[in-house]
Amino acid sequence: MTESYDPENIFGKILRGEIPCHKVYEDDLTFAFMDIMPRADGHTLVIPKNPSRNTLDADPSDLAAVITTAQKISAAAMKAFDAPGILIQQFNEQAAGQVVFHLHFHVIPRHEGIKLKPHTGEMADQDILKLHAEKLRTAL
Numbered sequence: 470m471t472e473s474y475d476p477e478n479i480f481g482k483i484l485r486g487e488i489p490c491h492k493v494y495e496d497d498l499t500f501a502f503m504d505i506m507p508r509a510d511g512h513t514l515v516i517p518k519n520p521s522r523n524t525l526d527a528d529p530s531d532l533a534a535v536i537t538t539a540q541k542i543s544a545a546a547m548k549a550f551d552a553p554g555i556l557i558q559q560f561n562e563q564a565a566g567q568v569v570f571h572l573h574f575h576v577i578p579r580h581e582g583i584k585l586k587p588h589t590g591e592m593a594d595q596d597i598l599k600l601h602a603e604k605l606r607t608a609l
């Protein structure tokens with residue numbers, strides 16, 4: 470059985486402005502910001518503003534909004550990072566590797582021959598994340 474949504478999760482706090490992030494994009498239903506432990510340059514997270522743990526309990530209209538924003542971010546990331554490919558990744562519940570329980574899609578620019586860094590590996594330098602968020606916003 471799926472557990473219920475806990476509003477004290479870290480992305481809930483980011484949405485409420487209680488902790489900082491490097492924002493890339495926002496509309497009525499979705500929000501996008503830099504992953505703090507990027508698996509590649511430009512790694513962005515796209516989340517719905519409405520609460521859900523993951524795709525298992527999300528309202529279909531939020532899923533549609535989030536994937537639409539992920540598509541927008543993907544196009545910007547290809548341009549901003551000169552990336553020939555984009556990985557969209559999403560985990561549902563702990564057994565599948567989910568760590569933060571507010572629905573999110575990872576948008577990760579990929580280049581031939583460059584390996585992905587580990588999931589939830591090293592924290593990136595804040596100045597670099599700021600620069601990458603600026604590059605993405607410019608490319609949107």
Ligand code: AMP
Pocket residue numbers: 479490503504505506507514560566567568569570573588589590
């Ligand atoms: P997962 O739930 O498995 O998709 O992993 C959570 C993701 O959120 C990981 O890629 C983390 O690097 C990322 N993350 C965790 N805390 C923050 C934060 N405060 N700001 C941005 N990204 C975060």
